[in-house]
Amino acid sequence: MLKGFFLGLGSYFLFLGSVLRRPESWREFGKSLMREIELLGLSSIPLVVFISLFMGAVLTIQTAINLDDPFIPDLYIGVAVREGIVLEFSPTIVSLILAGKVGSNISSSLGAMRVTEQMDALQVMGINPAGYLVLPKIVACLLFFPVLIVFSIFMGLLGGYLAGDWLRMVNPDHFLMGYFDEFNPYFVVYALTKTVFFAFIISSISAWYGFHVKGGAVEVGKASTKAVVAMSFTIILFNYILTNVMLQ
Amino acid sequence: MIEVRGIKKSFGDQEVLKGIDMQLQRGQCNLIIGSSGSGKTVLLKSIVGLVKPDSGQVLLDGRDWTGMPERERKVLRQEMGMVFQASALFTSLTVEENVRFPLDFFSSLPLTEKNARIAFCLDRVRIPQSALRKNVAELSGGMQKRVAIARAIALNPKYLFCDEPNSGLDPETSVVIDQLIQELTREFGMTTVVNTHDMNSVLEIGDHVVLLRHGYKVWEGSGPEILKATNQEVVDYVFVSALFKRVRAALT
Ligand SMILES: Nc1ncnc2c1ncn2[C@@H]1O[C@H](COP(=O)(O)OP(=O)(O)OP(=O)(O)O)[C@@H](O)[C@H]1O
Ligand SMILES: [Mg+2]
Numbered sequence: 001m002l003k004g005f006f007l008g009l010g011s012y013f014l015f016l017g018s019v020l021r022r023p024e025s026w027r028e029f030g031k032s033l034m035r036e037i038e039l040l041g042l043s044s045i046p047l048v049v050f051i052s053l054f055m056g057a058v059l060t061i062q063t064a065i066n067l068d069d070p071f072i073p074d075l076y077i078g079v080a081v082r083e084g085i086v087l088e089f090s091p092t093i094v095s096l097i098l099a100g101k102v103g104s105n106i107s108s109s110l111g112a113m114r115v116t117e118q119m120d121a122l123q124v125m126g127i128n129p130a131g132y133l134v135l136p137k138i139v140a141c142l143l144f145f146p147v148l149i150v151f152s153i154f155m156g157l158l159g160g161y162l163a164g165d166w167l168r169m170v171n172p173d174h175f176l177m178g179y180f181d182e183f184n185p186y187f188v189v190y191a192l193t194k195t196v197f198f199a200f201i202i203s204s205i206s207a208w209y210g211f212h213v214k215g216g217a218v219e220v221g222k223a224s225t226k227a228v229v230a231m232s233f234t235i236i237l238f239n240y241i242l243t244n245v246m247l248q
Numbered sequence: 249m250i251e252v253r254g255i256k257k258s259f260g261d262q263e264v265l266k267g268i269d270m271q272l273q274r275g276q277c278n279l280i281i282g283s284s285g286s287g288k289t290v291l292l293k294s295i296v297g298l299v300k301p302d303s304g305q306v307l308l309d310g311r312d313w314t315g316m317p318e319r320e321r322k323v324l325r326q327e328m329g330m331v332f333q334a335s336a337l338f339t340s341l342t343v344e345e346n347v348r349f350p351l352d353f354f355s356s357l358p359l360t361e362k363n364a365r366i367a368f369c370l371d372r373v374r375i376p377q378s379a380l381r382k383n384v385a386e387l388s389g390g391m392q393k394r395v396a397i398a399r400a401i402a403l404n405p406k407y408l409f410c411d412e413p414n415s416g417l418d419p420e421t422s423v424v425i426d427q428l429i430q431e432l433t434r435e436f437g438m439t440t441v442v443n444t445h446d447m448n449s450v451l452e453i454g455d456h457v458v459l460l461r462h463g464y465k466v467w468e469g470s471g472p473e474i475l476k477a478t479n480q481e482v483v484d485y486v487f488v489s490a491l492f493k494r495v496r497a498a499l500t
Contacts, residue, residue, distance in 0.1 A: 025353060117336035120298050124409075125350055126325035 012208050018130040019138065019207070032136035040102050040137065041144030045151070047101060048094060052085075052152040055093065056159030059084050064169040074170040078178015083187070085156040091191040092239050094152045095198035098145065099231040103206035106137055107227040110210030111220035119211075130211065138203040145199035146192050153191070190246045197242060201234050249274050250407065250439050255294055255304035257287075264290045265301070266463035274309075274406075274439045277430055277453045279471070281444055282460035283485065288443040289333075289411055291460065295441065296330060296409055297321065308407065326354050329400030331410040335392040337384040343395050344370070344380040350402045369398040373428060390421040394428070401432060408433065408440040414449060422446060426453050447486065450474060459485060475499060 023029035063080045110133060113119050119129040157179060164170040209227035213219050250272040257265040264287045272278040280288050293299040295306055297313070306313045313324065337346050347366045355362065370380065373394040384392060393413060400408060410429060414422040426446075430453040433440040442449070450457055454471025459482060466481040467474075474486060475495065487496050 028353060112339070116334055116339070117332045118338055120293075121330065121332060121336040121338075123298060124296055124325065124328060124330045125353065126322040127353060 011212070012205070015130065015208050015211065016204060018128065019134045019204070021128070021131050021135075023131060023135060024127060028132070029136060032132070033140055036136045036140035037144055040105065040140050041148065044098060044101060044148060047097070048148050048152050049155050051094060051097060052090065052155035053159035053162075055089050056081065056085060056156035056161075057163030059089065059156070060160040060164045060175075061167065061169060064164065074174035075178040075181060077164070077170055078175040079181050080178075081160045081175075082157065082179050082183075085160065086153055086187050086191050090149050090152040090156055091194040091198070092235070094149060095145070095195065095202065095235055096232060098148070099198075099202045099206075099235060100228055102141065103202045103231050104224040104228055106203060106206040107210035107224040108220055110134070110207055111213035111223050112217075114211065114213045115216055115220060134204075134207045134211065137207060138200065141199040141203040142196060145202075146195050149191065149195045153188075190242075193246065194239065194242050197238050198235050201238060202231050205231050205234060249309055250278075250295065250441065251305075251307040251310075252295065253305040253307070255291065255301045255306070257290055257294055257299060257301045264463055265294065267304070268460075268463075268465050270458055270465060270468065272439055272441055273456065275434060275437045276455035277433050277440045277442060278456045278458070279442050279444055279450055279454045280458050280460060281450060281485070284445075286460040287463050288460060292409055292411055292441060292443050296328060297325075326350075326403050327406040329403070329405040329408050331393065331396045331400050331408075331413055333411045333415055335384075335389075335396040337392055337396055337399070339383070339385055342381050342383055343375065343387070346384060346395055347398045347402050350399065354403060365402065369402050370395075372401070372432070373398045389416050390418075390425065393417065393425050397425075397428060397432070401436070404436065406438060408438045410440070410442045412443050412445065414444060414446045419448070422448065423452065429453065447489075447492065461485070 059081050060077070063077050063084070064074075067077050067080070113129075113133065119133070122129040122132060161172065161176060161179070164175050165172040206224075206227040209223045209230070210220075213223045252268055252270045252272070255265050255268045256263070268291060270278075280291060282288050290299055294301040294304075301314065305315065308324065308327070311324070313321065316324070338349065341349065344366060347369055348362065351357065351362050351365060355365075357365065375391065375394055375398065379387065379391065384395060387395065397413075408429070413425050413429060417425065426449050429440060429442065432438065442453075444450070450471045451474075452471070454474075457467075457469060457471050457474060458465055459467040459474075461481050467477060467479050469477065474482060476499070477483070477486075486492055
């Protein structure tokens with residue numbers, strides 16, 4: 001079990017070595033990158049909007065109920081909601097959800113290419129399948145996840161504000177002032193740093209699982225499940241490590 | 249010409265190829281036959297370099313392919329085309345894009361000549377114009393094979409490799425694909441290597457046939473010769489089916 005883990009880890013780093021190389025053709029790399037940004041990034045926007053709006057709303061409701069005290073002004077509810085969204089909900093929870101959507105897409109599409117010998121076809125032509133197929137996916141995630149997370153932060157804040165206003169749980173003006181009160185830009189740096197780490201974790205781990213599928217369609221499905229479990233563990237672990245390093 | 253010298257390959261303690269020697273001539277269809285698990289695919293993959301043989305040498309027109317540094321191998325790869333058992337077309341691309349793919353990567357032709365080359369290859373395998381924009385998943389198995397052949401010949405290769413080009417095809421389509429492979433081999437003077445189970449292919453297009461059994465080459469000769477062979481291995485492989493028992497009876 002432990003031996004298997006370390007062998008896997010070794011193979012993962014070797015895999016990264018073959019992926020992180022100069023592309024054989026920049027033009028083809030550019031084309032693939034555009035395709036991946038569309039496939040992995042743009043297509044995730046509706047999901048991110050939906051989740052973030054409702055997450056923000058729930059956060060406001062819960063915080064308003066917990067801080068339902070005449071001596072605590074609504075401004076502090078706004079501050080608490082903002083910190084919750086910026087520090088944790090958008091970067092971590094949305095990344096976990098993207099691990100499910102984007103990660104399983106990466107591992108199953110690469111796995112399908114593996115078992116149908118499309119990767120062998122590339123190799124026979126003299127194209128390194130790891131570099132050609134995986135690098136654009138990783139770069140697309142590194143570039144586009146931060147955009148998605150910033151987007152998610154705005155949507156979360158919007159959802160929180162709208163819920164507080166509609167349900168009349170807070171005074172909207174005081175609540176909104178909370179969003180701008182003693183705003184610490186370093187928290188955004190922290191959130192985006194986490195996002196970049198998570199983007200790399202998601203794209204590279206799911207690619208590794210998909211790339212090494214052996215067998216047929218059933219194994220492709222299994223690899224994608226394993227990939228989601230491994231990504232979730234790694235994200236939670238790195239969330240703890242990065243928080244320790246950056247916020248202490 | 250492809251020269252294979254003493255190729256050996258094991259997976260774990262299973263010795264799949266136990267020293268294969270063969271000479272495959274230019275302008276000919278060289279067929280590798282043998283029962284399932286006899287090592288045909290491993291041999292073909294060892295020749296093209298998808299599997300690294302444990303020992304032995306492959307020479308491509310005298311050039312030491314197995315001993316070459318990776319950079320030179322990459323250049324030589326452009327002289328190879330391969331048709332995979334399940335076609336292995338790029339499913340995210342259309343028919344036309346599949347054939348364009350190797351040209352975009354490796355050829356410096358101007359766009360109009362590239363387009364002409366693509367049209368020529370697709371026409372050569374008789375893919376109708378109406379199919380060009382289709383996604384490859386929408387095509388029948390026989391059509392996919394044709395597109396795979398068009399992609400394999402796009403860069404005008406010297407060596408063509410086909411792993412069971414007839415598997416999953418009906419007898420009529422099989423004959424069409426076989427004839428296509430033979431025609432292209434003659435026309436472009438390619439050294440063609442085909443793995444097959446199909447005895448009809450052996451008789452139709454087998455300029456040179458190699459029979460594998462348990463990792464050894466046990467017989468070689470031309471396609472029609474196989475019917476007269478007295479070698480026990482050939483008899484065991486070929487004359488087990490009712491059809492070929494009758495053929496043998498009729499011949500003797
Ligand atoms: N990557 C691999 N790892 C382990 N064993 C392998 C591998 N590839 C092939 N083998 C084994 O090598 C043997 C020969 O396989 P191969 O695929 O070459 O047979 P084949 O002659 O092509 O059969 P078929 O006609 O069914 O395609 C089989 O026993 C197979 O299990
Ligand atoms: Mg085979």
